[in-house]
Amino acid sequence: MFYNSYLLVILHYVLYVSAATYNWNVGWQTENPDGLQPRPVIAINGQWPPPTLYANVGDTVTIYLKNGLGNETTGMHFHGLFQNGTASMDGPTQVTQCPIGPGETFTYTFQVNQPGTYWYHSHNGGQYPDGFRGALIIHDPSIPYQYDKEEVLVLSDWYHSQIPDLIPGFLSTTANPHGAEPVPNSALLNDNPTTSFSIRPGKTYLFRIINVSNFASFLLKFDQHQMAIIEVDGVYTVKQSTDLIYITAGQRYSVLITAKATAPGQNYAFVGAMDPDMFDCYPCSNVPLNATGYLVYDSSKPLPNSEPTFPSYTSGFYDDFSLVPYDKQPLLGPVTKRITFNVESGTYFNQNRFAINGNSYVEPKVPTLYTVLDAGHEATNPAIYGQYANPYIISHNDIVEIVVNNGDSGGHPIHMHGHNFQMVERSPPFTTPHKYSGTPTTTPPATPVRRDVMKVQASGYLVYRFRADNPGVWAFHCHIDWHLTAGFFATIIEAPLALQAQSIPANHIQACKHQHLPYRGNAAGNTHNYTDLTGANNAPPVYNTGAYCGNCKPS
Numbered sequence: 001m002f003y004n005s006y007l008l009v010i011l012h013y014v015l016y017v018s019a020a021t022y023n024w025n026v027g028w029q030t031e032n033p034d035g036l037q038p039r040p041v042i043a044i045n046g047q048w049p050p051p052t053l054y055a056n057v058g059d060t061v062t063i064y065l066k067n068g069l070g071n072e073t074t075g076m077h078f079h080g081l082f083q084n085g086t087a088s089m090d091g092p093t094q095v096t097q098c099p100i101g102p103g104e105t106f107t108y109t110f111q112v113n114q115p116g117t118y119w120y121h122s123h124n125g126g127q128y129p130d131g132f133r134g135a136l137i138i139h140d141p142s143i144p145y146q147y148d149k150e151e152v153l154v155l156s157d158w159y160h161s162q163i164p165d166l167i168p169g170f171l172s173t174t175a176n177p178h179g180a181e182p183v184p185n186s187a188l189l190n191d192n193p194t195t196s197f198s199i200r201p202g203k204t205y206l207f208r209i210i211n212v213s214n215f216a217s218f219l220l221k222f223d224q225h226q227m228a229i230i231e232v233d234g235v236y237t238v239k240q241s242t243d244l245i246y247i248t249a250g251q252r253y254s255v256l257i258t259a260k261a262t263a264p265g266q267n268y269a270f271v272g273a274m275d276p277d278m279f280d281c282y283p284c285s286n287v288p289l290n291a292t293g294y295l296v297y298d299s300s301k302p303l304p305n306s307e308p309t310f311p312s313y314t315s316g317f318y319d320d321f322s323l324v325p326y327d328k329q330p331l332l333g334p335v336t337k338r339i340t341f342n343v344e345s346g347t348y349f350n351q352n353r354f355a356i357n358g359n360s361y362v363e364p365k366v367p368t369l370y371t372v373l374d375a376g377h378e379a380t381n382p383a384i385y386g387q388y389a390n391p392y393i394i395s396h397n398d399i400v401e402i403v404v405n406n407g408d409s410g411g412h413p414i415h416m417h418g419h420n421f422q423m424v425e426r427s428p429p430f431t432t433p434h435k436y437s438g439t440p441t442t443t444p445p446a447t448p449v450r451r452d453v454m455k456v457q458a459s460g461y462l463v464y465r466f467r468a469d470n471p472g473v474w475a476f477h478c479h480i481d482w483h484l485t486a487g488f489f490a491t492i493i494e495a496p497l498a499l500q501a502q503s504i505p506a507n508h509i510q511a512c513k514h515q516h517l518p519y520r521g522n523a524a525g526n527t528h529n530y531t532d533l534t535g536a537n538n539a540p541p542v543y544n545t546g547a548y549c550g551n552c553k554p555s
């Protein structure tokens with residue numbers, strides 16, 4: 001008896017307060033996930049689809065990441081984790097670390113205090129759509145909803161070409177005069193053309209849905225089964241029923257699906273449909289926009305041969321602005337710092353690019369976090385980070401309001417690291433750019449939805465708030481990886497003097513040293529005069545103008 005309860009205590013300890021340690025080696029291997037075209041993908045320990053990373057609230061997660069790619073650098077980000085106190089573990093290269101060179105091993109270690117549905121992905125160049133992205137699930141012993149079984153559903157667009165082969169043509173103003181993004185070749189469900197979940201009558205299933213796409217937003221609908229939304233981007237919500245959700249690149253939804261009470265004697269289809277709104281091949285007759293999966297009650301019965309339909313790509317889905325967080329956190333205020341980001345697309349540096357307040361992001365020579373930690377009292381001067389890093393400084397415990405005025409005719413999934421944020425106002429789409437007036441047109445919600453990726457509509461605006469309680473250097477960007485690559489990126493430098501209490505592990509400095517990359521000084525690597533930016537990067541890399549392809553010719 002004693003022995004058994006002792007074991008239980010140990011088991012409990014292992015399950016809920018423990019360390020999760022992973023040795024991950026990333027390397028190339030050939031896969032053919034849509035069955036249409038074999039191609040090299042980035043696998044983890046020879047495994048692809050990549051493994052789901054599981055942890056429990058309170059765990060310390062440690063990943064020894066070895067770059068076995070040979071021909072590319074890498075880096076890893078844990079999307080949605082705040083990294084409060086561990087800013088150096090956030091992962092975007094040239095923001096919080098140097099790129100990890102071929103053959104190097106880099107250590108990420110941090111405690112997870114947030115329950116819910118997250119994902120991990122490379123944050124180095126345009127690398128994650130080549131396969132280095134997967135689910136990250138943090139279990140919570142006190143999750144406020146009950147269910148019988150949990151499933152993970154990863155939605156993704158998929159390209160037959162490797163991203164570095166597509167970037168030059170995409171950016172080229174001569175090969176691609178309209179700046180059209182390469183269109184994906186297919187849609188995947190759990191990195192396959194289709195996927196099935198086995199369902200028992202009367203049971204309730206928690207589906208953790210993650211869109212890990214490079215580009216596409218998805219609509220998701222289950223035939224004759226309602227979804228009850230209970231979490232968005234790691235934030236529990238008041239339960240909300242719907243039969244159609246819209247999920248942009250980077251976003252997550254957890255939904256409860258309650259099975260039919262008695263055996264229905266049939267199986268049901270669900271559809272993940274890529275929104276072709278921004279696909280310049282529209283109507284994309286050669287792109288399979290939809291992927292169909294199944295809820296299987298009885299494997300001896302046939303699978304349905306049609307998929308559920310939905311009214312349109314622009315309406316009929318649940319508007320995430322209307323969600324209410326389970327904790328009913330009140331609207332933050334009064335605002336002590338407002339930052340306005342005016343976003344434009346156009347020609348910058350002779351490339352098809354995006355700019356924020358006139359500046360198209362260019363990586364600094366020194367990771368911005370390293371500049372903060374090296375700069376003493378000068379860390380509060382935005383000039384030292386270089387104009388092209390798009391640096392914005394906020395003070396500790398500011399109530400920050402960010403206004404995104406989208407001057408582009410496409411909608412964008414807006415993401416920021418280090419926080420989730422309250423959605424205060426979102427305009428509808430417009431055909432000509434509309435800027436936020438500075439005062440809300442409708443009363444903001446008393447308990448606004450919080451998430452970490454929010455769509456700003458075409459030519460519209462988005463207003464959100466957060467409390468600056470997490471010193472760090474946090475990337476702000478569009479989660480369409482083409483757009484991030486094209487300079488839709490800014491650097492939020494939060495509480496730089498308080499941040500100086502943190503330090504950089506020696507292993508991270510080694511990653512810089514081994515590649516002869518500067519890791520001290522201002523954006524130019526100047527350590528004696530921080531305001532002297534001589535030698536700073538003032539343009540992005542020049543690419544040879546590869547032929548623009550995307551999906552315009554059969555591959």
Ligand code: C2O
Pocket residue numbers: 077079092121123250415417475477479
């Ligand atoms: Cu999914 Cu910069 O992040």
